[in-house]
Amino acid sequence: MKQPTRSTSASRSRRTQRPEPKAQRSTGAIAARTGLGDRWHAWVGHHREMAGEALRRFFATPLASGMTALVIAIALALPTALQLGLVNFQRALAGWDGQPQISVFLHKEARESAVDSFTEELRADADVAEVTYISPEEALEEFQQSSGLGDAMMGLDNNPLPAVLLLRPQNTDREHLQALAQRLRDSAMTDAVVLDMAWVQRLAQLTELGQRLSAGLAVLLAMGVLLVVVNTIRLHIENRREEILVVKLVGATDAFVRRPFLYSGLCYGFFGGLLAWLLVAAGVALLSGPVAGLSSSYGSGYALRGPGFPYLLALTAGAALLGLVGAWLAVARHIRAIEPR
Known part of the structure; x- marks a missing residue:
């Protein structure tokens, strides 16, 4: 019995070997995940x-x-x-002169130095914007001109009018004005305090x-x-x-x-x-322009x-x-x- 040759055995071994299967490719849609940064950029880009x-x-x-x-x-x-x-x-x-003001009538017996000190104290007060002092002589002269009773007043032996302080308050609120007026009434230098609350209320x-x-x-x-x-x-x-x-x-x-x-x-x-x-x-x-011209005619800027x-x-x-x-x-x-x- 003959022995198989080397070529014959090699050919048989090649026939008995099976081919290896090829790698299968994935088919269909692929799901991709988007990160938070991508969503933010897309949202901002769309806006x-x-x-x-x-x-x-x-x-x-x-x-x-x-x-x-x-x-x-x-x-x-x-x-x-x-x-x-x-x-x-x-x-x-x-800036109008007709704004609320407080008239403070001082005692006639008050000395001039005390009046000056009281006036400077009010000017330094934070609740007072401006203080105007009217002497008794100036008050009498103004009364004579406005009332038409100059001849009658000339016959008086003494000046009956006291010195007056005209105060322009810093705050025109009703409560602040009343509190300031009451504080002035409590002072020993004042005889009477007049506050025009009707004008303030209007x-x-x-x-x-x-x-x-x-x-x-x-x-x-x-x-x-x-x-x-x-x-x-x-x-x-x-x-x-x-x-x-x-x-x-x-x-x-x-x-x-x-x-x-x-x-x-x-x-x-x-x-x-x-x-x-x-x-x-x-x-x-x-x-x-018209408002500036009107205000300048009244001496205001x-x-x-x-x-x-x-x-x-x-x-x-x-x-x-x-x-x-x-x-x-x-x-x-x-x-x-x-x-x-």
Whole structure:
């Protein structure tokens, strides 16, 4: 029997060996996880994109956008002008001679050195802004000129009028004035203290009336601004209804859909507040000349105070907040009603 050759055994061994299986490739979708940093960058990027888009849409239709912003500006300029007018009114009263004052009648037996010391003490008082001393001779002369009884007063042996101190208080609040008057009455140098509380009460009531009127007007016109923004954003939503349906079909959330409209409301409010500040500033500039001429004719250097940076910041920030709230109200009502079927 023949032995198998080496070539024959090698060929048999090659036939008996099985081929190794090939590595299988994974098929289908691969789930990828996004980190917190990626989500944050995507959220910030979308906000930046929507803010830029809102600005582009605002300036793409300058006439319509400008009309809406102008309506908001007029509504905001009215209470702002009234409040600024109250501030200038109070400043004008601070330098007016007819502001509240306290008349302090001194004892006729008081010595001149004691009167001088008492006068200097009042001038150093923090509650007293100004002290004017009227001697008995000056009081008599003024009485003769104002009353027309000069001849009758000349026949008197002694001057019946005492020395008077006219005090202009630092604080015109009613409680402070009463406390200051009572403190003066308790002094041994005073014979009588006269405080014109009726004038003070009228001034306080007039100021309070103006403040309440300004606050009420501001609330009413703020509601008007909200209605303007709500109606404008509602029209934007209706114009982009098909776009909203498409993005919702591909899985967009309500937050994603409402974001551009919220930025549009911010734009309307911000530019409306900026225009309101410009309107008030222009009004003050127009009135500054006549007011300065009127005050100079009375020997006063009073000038109107215009709306500065605090007014600009308050108007733009407050109007932008109103625009945001109005846009949110419009979006919350109308976006949910737009759903793909």
